Amino acid sequence: MDQQELKTKIIGLLEKNAVGTLSSVRNGKPHSRYMTFFNSELTLYTPTSKDTHKADEIDNNPYVHILLGYQGEGFGDSYLEIEGEAVIKDDADLKEKLWNEHLKPWFKGKDDPDYIVLEIKPSMIRLMNYKDNSPQTLEL
16 A cells, blocks of 8 residues: 555545544553544644643653544454654644534533643554555555
């Protein structure tokens, strides 16, 4: 599979799988939690509160690992392993774009000062369990 075809397959999985795990580093150890992800091409975004452990962890060490996929029984489902660097964004346009009704339990609205967005720029994305061509790695 060439790099363009691989990128297309990866974007397809990103668009079909909104929930995954985000791992950051806490006290020198991995710390994982489920998050909802949005994407623009290969860049990922996830809303969060500025008063969370993950915001503090990313301030201290911006490198993260994300797993997305496994919609069915987990046998043979394609999934992504993503390594990247996270940046905390407080951009009003970005927050407006990502705002949806599912965020209401955590925020007063899109202008809530606690509402921030993590932007993750991948350095490597590995496509796993994709037919006989697994794994395939896209280096960025």
